[in-house]
Amino acid sequence: MGGSERVTLKDVAAASGVSRATVSFVLNDDPNQTISATTRERVRQAARDLGYVPHGVARALREGASRVVVLNIDWGLEGNYSRSYVRGLDDELAAHDHILLVRHGHHTPPETQRVLDAIRPRAVIRFAEPYLTGHDLEDRGGGWKDGLAAHSALQIRHLAERGHQHIALALPEGENPVAGARLRFVAQIAGRLGLASLTSFVASRPRTASARAVEEFRTAHPEVTAVAAFNDDVALRTVTALHDLGLSAPGDLAVMGYDDTEYGALMTPALTTVHIDAEAHGRLAARTTLGLDASDLEPVPARVIVRDSA
Structure with a gap:
């Protein structure tokens, strides 16, 4: 073979007298295949003699980095948005021959450096960073087009209406x-809509603490008639707290979720919420990371899912 040509599985198969599939099973250590030790060693020896390098490794050596993209997701951000974002990111990366590795939790710079040292990824992405910081897709006005600001406004506006x-x-x-x-x-949104200044409270864990927090808040702010929850999880805790206090949603307090998790539709009352499809956001992140054009990407507009709680 010419020195500039890459050795393939087909070459290893021909040299060892087995099929290409058998070579793949051996070199990938497939535990579901019964291949004799003699055949395995013959395949491995042929690969060594020919200088076979797995395609991904060869490309990483040539490019100076692997075709792995790492996504860091902080705790507390899991939900429908993150699932659709990861789906879009993963699909777009795969379409361009890259692999996605997702890491959950709080990620310190030393931890991230260990990942860089271990696998030399193409890039490390912080989950939905443009969305979280107020800049989304082509929107540079604080996320009011399709970012956090716009979706927060959708929730508050629904309650105001x-x-x-x-x-x-x-x-x-x-x-x-x-x-x-x-x-x-939400403070900006309330001002634009002419609402009273929005107050806030923390829906704590466990269940008894959440009930206590809601009771104390209602005592201090009897004028409040609706709650815009940070996400569906917080909304569910709030509705459960009302139930434990002998109250109900929306009769005593309207409660609206955010991010449309599946549990909101299963409870009674079913949870009114905001549904956000972030697949386009994930695809944008992939193309931006790979330096590709993203002008054809259009996000699906967020929408309110009207149920019974608000």
């Missing part, structure tokens, strides 16, 4: 990279 002038934002406990941005955006 149903006559609620005093609305509270229910937040998750602990640190969350989105909570501060949501508070800023």
